[in-house]
Amino acid sequence: MSTPIIGTTVPDVDLLSTGDKTVKLSDYRGNYLVLYFYPKDNTPGCILEGQSFRDNIDKFSGFNAVIVGVSRDSVRVHEGFKCKQEFPFDLLADTDEALCQWFDVIKMKNMYGKQVQGIERSTFLIDPAGVVVHEWRKVKVKAHVDEVLQVLSSLPG
Template identity: 60%
Template sequence: MTIAVDTAVPEFTAQATSDTTVILSELKGKNIVIYFYPKDNTPGCTTEGQNFRDNAAAFSAANTVIFGVSRDSLRVHTNFKAKHEFPFELISDPEEELCKLFDVIKLKKNYGKEYMGIERSTFLINADGVLVQEWRKVRVKGHVEEVLEAVQAL
C-alpha cells in the first residue's frame, strides 16, 4: 500500500536514535518531515542531513519535527547522528516497513549493477496527519530549502 498526497498517513511505530519510539499518532498537532536516504556516512546523505541540521531551528519555529530514515542499524545511526550533531532522530528501518509504506524502495543502478535500494525521497505530513507533499528522486542541493518553504506555507 502506498500513501497518496492529500490522504491520512496510516499509524506507524518505528525505532529511532536516543532510545526513541516514534509513534505517528503521538505527533498529532505537529508537522512532520520524513526524509528517506540510502546510507549513513555517504557524501550525499551526509550533506542532506547537515542541511536539515543547519535549518532545524527554522523547522522547529514552524512547528515541524524532522526524521531521517534509512535501513542502517540504530548503532550506525547513533554514531552518524553524534558525528554530525543532528538535532533530530534517525529511524532505523531494516525490515523496510516505513520504506514500503512510503514506496521508496526502487530498482537502482550503480556501476552497472542493479539492486533494490532507497530512492532519496522526502514527505511532508501536516499537523492533522495528512500527507501534503512529497519529493521523489531528490537532488540534495537546494532540497532542504524547498522543504522548509513548503512547511512555512502550511
C-alpha cells in the first residue's frame, strides 16, 4: 500500500462495519465520503469528534456527503460506542490496519511517556468517483467539522 495523495482513487478493501455489514469504499460512490480516522472508541477526543459530526449530519447530507468513522477497534466495541453516542453513521473496524496503512495514519505517538503506534486523527474527503480531493492530518477536534463543511461547500454538488 502507498501513501494517498490528492487525486488518488481509494482502495476497495472489505471492512466490517456497524450494523452487521461488510462494506467497501466503493459502496459510497455517488456521494462525497467524509472518512475520518480516530484513535479509540470511548475516549474524550474521539467522543467529541464523533458528536460534532453527528450534530452536523443534516449539513453534510445537504452536500450529498456520507460520514464514516474508522478506528482499529472491533465491531463489537464500535456498536456500543455508536449506540451510546447515537451516531447516525457507520463505524468501520480496521483491525488489520489495511486502510490505516494505505492512508498512512499509523504514527508513533507519546502516551504517558511511552512511544506507541496509534492512529493520528485524520480526515479524508473522497469525491463521488472515489478520488481523494482533500485531506486533514493532525486534526484538532474543536473546529474540524466546520473546516470540512467549508471545503464541501466549495465543491460541485
